[in-house]
Amino acid sequence: MKSSHPPSLATWVLEHLLPRGASEPLAGDLLEDYGQGRSAVWYWRQVLIAIMVSLSKELRSRWVTIMFGAVVSSAVPWKEIWHNSEFQSLLLWGIRLPWPMSLFYSIAYLSAFETVLLLVAVSAYLGVTRSFNLRSFLSGLLVALPVVGLGNVGVAFLLVLHIPYFIFYYVVWRLPLFFGLVLALWVARPGAVRAEATRLPA
Amino acid sequence: MYSAYRTCPVTAARSECLRFPDLFIIVEEMGERTHLGELELIVMLALLRLGENAYGVPISRELEQHCGREIALGSVYATLERLQEKGLVSSNLGEATAERGGRAKRYFRATTKGLREVRETRQALMKLWRGLSELEGHRA
Secondary structure, eight states, X not given: OXXXXXXXXXXXXXXHHSXXXXXHHHHHHHHHHHTTTOOHHHHHHHHHHHHHHHHHHHHHHTHHHHHXXXXXXXXXXXXXXXXXXXXXXXXXXXXXXXXXHHHHHHHHHHHHHHHHHHHHHHHXXXXXXXXXXXXXXXHHHHHHHXXXXXXXXXXXXXXXXXXXXXXXXXXXXGHHHHHHHHHXXXXXXXXXXOOOOEEOOO | OGGGOBOOOTTSOGGGXXXXXXXXXXXXXXXXXXXXXXXXXXXXXXXXXXGGGOSHHHHHHHHHHHHSSOOOHHHHHHHHHHHHHXXXXXXXXXXXXXXXXXXXXXXXXXXXHHHHHHHHHXXXXXXXXXXXXXXXXXXX
């Protein structure tokens, strides 16, 4: 027997993953349609399609930001940086610490280095596009820094999996900076203006 | 907004010129189309058929009834938002009812520009259609 209430998790997901102005009328429509005999599978399908459509629209409107993140993160000359004597001496100092301190140190060291790159790249992008706003800039950093840190934790664990060198160096190694950059710019730079409905006076 | 940017004649003031940062905005906007796509056209036609009662559920039903396939509400809304961004449709929030869990309806209607666009698309399609005997059933 069909429940009179739609899956509450699906409604929650819809209302939290879509912008509020867009999700309220859509959630209402889905509820109204569900009440007229639709199934829970139909409801979930509608929610997932709505999320995918919204995400693809967002990605399309941010493709320059994504390209910028990809270009910057792939252009970092890690080989040269890695062989730099000052970079190595600081890293080796931490690696000599007892385990797990050495692991934490190396992750923090790499994250701090990537944070500097991220700061420079985000500032340059916002400066060039004349969209610098200190509050948005700091919010962007706040979101990006944990991503860079967690990304480097992931990289450290992937290191023991013996991934082919080419993939590790050119893809895995660069992912934390890429995601950090894209997220920082996503938050720091407002996206395309969404079409909103006007609220008529009651 | 972006059409206000000018190219840079020798005598123009520096603030009126197209600068490098504007390229980022222009490139981001390059994918935006102005003509009506297939789904946009049928959504516009559904809006015109429904008149005052054009909100998500009836629009979706109208499309299902006349096109013979279900189009997800999320896709219908994305199309309507795109049409609104082009200035072809306007929307306003209506009443919230109990069967909708207290959520407001969003009513859509075609703007004058939208009506003109539909008429022009129809004329263009009619011109293309004319004289195609294969499509009129004269030939197998």
